[in-house]
Amino acid sequence: MADEVLFDFLHMEMVSHVYKEQRSSKGELDSKDRAVCVSILEGMGFRVGQGLIERMTRDSPSFKDELDMMKFICKDFWTQVFRKQIDNLRTNHQGTYVLQDNKFVLLTQLSSGKQYLEEAPKYLAYSCGLVRGALSNLGLESVVTAEVSLMPSCESCNIA
C-alpha cells in the first residue's frame, strides 16, 4: 500500500517549503533564519503531538509514572507514527531520557552514512516537536533535542 510513504513525502515538502519561505523574504539564510525555520517546524510538530496523544490515550488506563509515559512513547506512540518501535531507551533516572532509533523513517531516504549529515537536523525538528507536544499533553514539561552521528540512526534526548 502506498499510504506509508504519504507522510514521508509530505514531511519532505514541508521542510523545503518552510526554508523556501524564509529564503524568499531575505535572499540569503543566516543562522537566525535557520533557527526560525527549525522553530516553525517544531511548533507544527508540537500541536500535532498534542492531538495525537489525546486520540491514542483515549482507551488506555492512566500512567503510573514518568518512566511509564516514556515507555508508552517508545512503543505505542512511535509505532503509530513511524511504524516501528524505538530501539533503545536509556535514562539517568533524574529526568533525562535518551531514545535511540537505528533506522529513523524520515532519514532513511537521505543517506546511510555520513553524507548529508549537516542537513539532517532540518528533518528532525518536526519529530522533536511531536515528542515535546505528546509529553506536554501528558503533563510533562520537557526539552527535546535530537542528534545524528550516523545516518539513518538518530538519538533524541529529552530532559523533563
Added chain:
Amino acid sequence: MAVCIAVIAKENYPLYIRSVPTQNELKFHYTVHTSLDVVEEKISAAGKAMADQRELYLGLLYPTEDYKVYGYVTNSKVKFVIVVDSSNTSLRDNEIRSMFRKLHNSFTDVMCNPFYNPGDPVQSKVFEGMVSGMMVQVS
C-alpha cells in the same frame, strides 16, 4: 439525562460548562468547582494505591440532597464532570459511563481540530450538539 456538564482543563479552569437554564445557574458552577477537590483526591488516592489498572472513570464523586455528581479524568488530565438530578430515576452506572465515553470522543475530535488552540474555550458546534443530546430537555 444530565442537568449540568462541564469540561475542565489541566490547569483547573473551565473549558466548557453548560447547565439547563434555571434560576440559579451559579449554583451549578459552584458545585462543579467544589467537585474538583474530590477529583484531585481520587486521582492522588489511586496513584498511591499503585493499582495495576487505573480507570479513567472516577464514579460518583459526592451526592448532595438534590444532585449527584460524577467525574472522569482523561490521560491528558482534562476532567469531565456531570451533574444529574437525584430525583430522576436512578441512572445506571453504564449509562453514565457511556455519556462520559461520548464526551471523551467528542473532546478528542475537538482537540484534533487544527483551528482549536488547546486551552481555549470549546466553541465547536458538533460538541454543543452532542452535549445538548445528553442534557435534560426543557420545554
